[in-house]
Amino acid sequence: MKKRLMAMLMAAVMAVSLTACGGGGSSAGSDSSGGDGKAKIGLSMPTQSLERWNRDGAYLEEQFQNAGYDTILTYSDNDSGKQVNDIQNMLADGADLLVIAAIDGEALNTALDEAAEAGVPVIAYDRLIKNDAVSYYVSFDNYTVGTLQGQFVIDKLDLDNTDKTYNMEFTAGDPADNNAGYFFNGAFDTLKPYIDSGKLNVVSGQKDFNTVATEQWNTDVALERAQNILGSYYADGTQLNVWLCSNDSTALGVAQAIESDYKGNNDIIITGQDGDEANLKNIVDGKQTMTVYKNVSNECIATLDLVNGILDDKTIDQDFIDKAGWEFDCVYDTTSYQTSDGNNCNSLLLVPAVITKDNLQDLVDTGLYTMGDDGYLSVAQ
Incomplete structure (x- = not known):
């Protein structure tokens, strides 16, 4: 109750100082935390029916837990109504910040309005959500x-x-x-x-x-x-x-x-x-020519550091990214993406890579794939 009361009291402050998609370049932090003293992060993924979302969800959860956060990870089975309920349950369970890969961003307005009222920051992960309750968008270009x-x-x-x-x-x-x-x-x-x-x-x-x-x-x-x-x-x-x-x-x-x-x-x-296993096999076999690969680990690293910055009340801008020391390119973009109301959405955009049969080793070098004696790649366990 104390935590929820604090969140409600902070809502007015957050509305002004937290950068939403239509805001400036800094973000207010959150002092609330789980019952064990750790901040609680809600991770809402769209489905487990696509290989990439299993990778994203598992890796996000692992990275946030390793960083000392409590996590709530859900998959919503490509059902927008279920994702709304999942997010509402995260808020009821005391989530301090939400990372959402939306099934249908327009279907989440009710849940995001509740997050804004509670003063809970929202990061749109990989898929843009055109709602001003969103603080930042993390994706590839x-x-x-x-x-x-x-x-x-x-x-x-x-x-x-x-x-x-x-x-x-x-x-x-x-x-x-x-x-x-x-x-x-x-x-x-x-x-x-x-x-x-x-x-x-x-x-x-x-x-x-x-x-x-x-x-x-x-x-x-x-x-x-x-x-x-x-x-x-x-x-x-x-x-x-x-x-x-x-x-x-x-x-x-x-x-x-x-x-x-x-x-x-x-x-x-x-x-x-995406670099799904079946498609990488098809590339080896000559049935598919290329795939554009978006490194999940890099996207998760950027998201984790962004969350740290938000909760530590740091200014989020290109200087924040440059000082993070990431071994991958990322641009702080304030003009390319807009909300439904026409406000610019502050975005962290990573750079994807082209993968063909000739450079499959690049995927192995990420540590996220292994290559068998037959030349086929598998997601590392």
Whole structure:
């Protein structure tokens, strides 16, 4: 009761001094803590059905506990209503700060309003939440993820130095995930000049995000759509050259469709993102060409240090990042992302990397993967 009372008394102060997405460059700390004297951090992850969120959740929990925090880790089964309940339960359980990877950011307004009323800071983790209750956004530069995929296609086909034309298709991510649009737009904007010039031909004509989106990033949904496209536009022997997929789970479905339904025998460029085990195996086997890798450990390190800074009442800016001594690049960005009310969201943006068959060792060097004698990678235990 004392803790909740203190949180309520602090709410007015927090509204002014805590940097929300529409605020300045500093953040007020929190003096509240769990019953054992440790600050309690709520970690709300969207699902365990995608490999990457299992990695993020487990690694975040491990890092925060090693740093002396109590943690509450939940997975919400891609159910926005469940995530709202999970967050409300975290607040009732005395969470001092929330780290949320949203299923659908717009569905969390009620829970985030409650967090703001209680004076509990919120970090949007990896996926932007367009609510002014959010103090900071920690992610990779999601538009750059798409530009890396698009540039990979340009370089692989040498589009700037050829008169050849190539056929391609797009598969994007979950329309409820704010990041999905950034991934797709980064790729499409990069490739648009070549589409406009005719060097790249989207045979199906499906080029807008809503048409190529994949609900919940589901592999089977991506598989079914790919099969329909192959059956409708490529069954006559038309050659497919590129399938740009926004992430690995959708790329997995597209690769399965191509293996079972494509009539040609040429190599096809397939992009992805995340570094999932099954997709890394496909890269080794030549069934997927590349993936954009976002180092989970780096994202967690940035989040942990940000939480420390918030709770220690430090000013969060580029100088804070530079002094952190991270062995990875990160930019403090105050203009690229906005809330639903049009306020800028203070963001810590890490830089992703392109992984192909030629540099798989880079993943092993992170310590997060191991490579077997067969050349396949596994997530380190």
